Each structure stands twice: as structure tokens, then as C-alpha cells.
Amino acid sequence: MPLIAFVSPKGGVGKTTLTAHVAALLAQRGYRVLALDLDPQNALRLQFGMPIQDEAGFLCGITRRLPWRPAVADTAAGVRLLPHGTVDPLTVLENAQALHQDPELLAGPVREMLADPELLVIVDSPPGPTPAMSAILPLVDLMVVVLLADAASAAQIPAIVSNRWLGRGRLASRAGERAVVVLNQMDLDAPLAIAVLDGASEALGPRLIGAVCRDEAVAEALADKRLLLDPEDGPAAEDLNAVAEAVAVRLRLPPPGGTRGRRRGGFSALTEWGFR
Numbered sequence: 001m002p003l004i005a006f007v008s009p010k011g012g013v014g015k016t017t018l019t020a021h022v023a024a025l026l027a028q029r030g031y032r033v034l035a036l037d038l039d040p041q042n043a044l045r046l047q048f049g050m051p052i053q054d055e056a057g058f059l060c061g062i063t064r065r066l067p068w069r070p071a072v073a074d075t076a077a078g079v080r081l082l083p084h085g086t087v088d089p090l091t092v093l094e095n096a097q098a099l100h101q102d103p104e105l106l107a108g109p110v111r112e113m114l115a116d117p118e119l120l121v122i123v124d125s126p127p128g129p130t131p132a133m134s135a136i137l138p139l140v141d142l143m144v145v146v147l148l149a150d151a152a153s154a155a156q157i158p159a160i161v162s163n164r165w166l167g168r169g170r171l172a173s174r175a176g177e178r179a180v181v182v183l184n185q186m187d188l189d190a191p192l193a194i195a196v197l198d199g200a201s202e203a204l205g206p207r208l209i210g211a212v213c214r215d216e217a218v219a220e221a222l223a224d225k226r227l228l229l230d231p232e233d234g235p236a237a238e239d240l241n242a243v244a245e246a247v248a249v250r251l252r253l254p255p256p257g258g259t260r261g262r263r264r265g266g267f268s269a270l271t272e273w274g275f276r
């Protein structure tokens, strides 16, 4: 089954939020989902309500070549999770160097995950290019680039359009072709946000697969250790459902066995841009 990576040249844009919600929404639809955290911040586990004291993970011990299966944790959302695990700053550097020298440390286990024909692997990543992301780049089927609707994010769009945002090599440009974009934290009352959305829509065409409203409910849900899965949980929840749907459509995922979590109708302030 496919490998989906949530990535961004920028930090704090919503990669972890979108990874967790899309993973949980696809699990709710009946897919078997494994969420893999490549970010040393080890924050994806918090989205799934795991206790902060739980420091175990997979990437944190990557140089020890430990098997990945024992590190998988079940979550209440039905997603199986491979947390990054807690690391000190020196280990972050050592792991990055090890992955730079030997990408197979990570590519090998990820290939094993993808060998399961029913498993959908969804990756959360730190901002910018990293050795961990480079290691799995050839395996990624869909790269969801998360951006904000601001000037700094808008400045990244030409590089995404030209498939050069990951670099100029053939591998990077091939991976760049598999990139789609979601604008997050859209303030629908802000003229700048609307201008960026319009510009992104024109430049990216169908590669702009969604936009998610800025909604306090997102941060509140994280504080309450829950995910916003019901479209009626508010505008961001509705948008997140639409993003999960767009990911499934883009990947032409075969229909899952279950019918739970099918999208119900609802309001959307973003309908006029054709994201719903």
C-alpha cells in the first residue's frame, strides 16, 4: 500500500496535525494505517493521546538496527503508531549522520512496512530537508506539502510548481512531481489569505488538494487529547475530512472493507474554491 508523507519547507504549519487527522480519518474509513514519526520533536504521539512520559519509539534507536514491529503502539483512533521516541540533541545529530551515510537504516524497515499490501503508511516529518526524509524519498507515493496562506509560504509555491523544491537532482525532481499542497490555518476574513489561496489555486491547479480553516478547536482538541474527526466538530474538522478524502482520491485507494466514517454533508466556507 502507498506511502504518504506530510512535509514542508516551513515549521509550525500543521504537518503533525494533518498527519494525525488524515491517518485517523483513513483508519476510520476502514483502512489499516501505520503512522510513522520522523521528527525528533516526538510530537505525533501527543496527537494520539499517548502519555508524555512514554518515551519509547523507533527512529530514536535507528542506529541500533532494532526491529520496528515491537515499537508499534496501538492508539484509540485505530491508527498504529511508530513514535519517534525521545532523543537528546547529540543523538539527533548522530542519527542524522548515520542516516546520511546509510539511508538503508530507515529505507529497509519502511520497505518492509510497505510490503504489507493492506497497510497504508503515513509519515510525519520535521521541517525542511532531512537525511531521514531523503532516505525514504524514492518510496514516497504522495507528498503532501503543508503551507500557510501567507507571503512566506506563497514564495515557496514556484519551486513546488517546477518540482525543484526538494533540490535539482533527478531523484529530487521525481519526488517533487509527486507533491501536492494543502494550505492550513486559513483565515477566511483575511484578504491576504484569500489572495494567497487564489494565487496558489491558479499556480498549482489540481495539485492544490485542500485548504484548512484556522480554528481554535484544533489546538483545543490537542490539549484535550482528542482528534477532530466528526465534520460537525467545526470548520477545521470539515476541512480535514475533505483533505483525507482528497488524499484517498489522489492515490486512487481501493475502497476499504468498512463504511464507518463516511463523510456526511455539511457546511463549508471553502466550497467555492472547489475543495469539497
Ligand SMILES: Nc1ncnc2c1ncn2[C@@H]1O[C@H](COP(=O)(O)OP(=O)(O)OP(=O)(O)O)[C@@H](O)[C@H]1O
Residues within 6 Å of the ligand: 008, 010, 011, 012, 013, 014, 015, 016, 017, 018, 039, 041, 125, 126, 127, 184, 185, 186, 212, 213, 214, 215, 216, 218, 219, 222, 236
Ligand atoms: N487549522 C488550524 N487552526 C488552528 N490551529 C492550528 C491549525 N493547524 C494547526 N494548528 C496549531 O498550530 C500549531 C502547529 O501545528 P503542528 O504542530 O501540527 O505544526 P508542524 O508543522 O507539525 O510543526 P513543526 O514544524 O514544529 O513540526 C499547533 O499548536 C496546532 O494545534
Ligand SMILES: [Mg+2]
Residues within 6 Å of the ligand: 015, 016, 017, 039, 041, 043, 124, 125, 126
Ligand atoms: Mg510537527
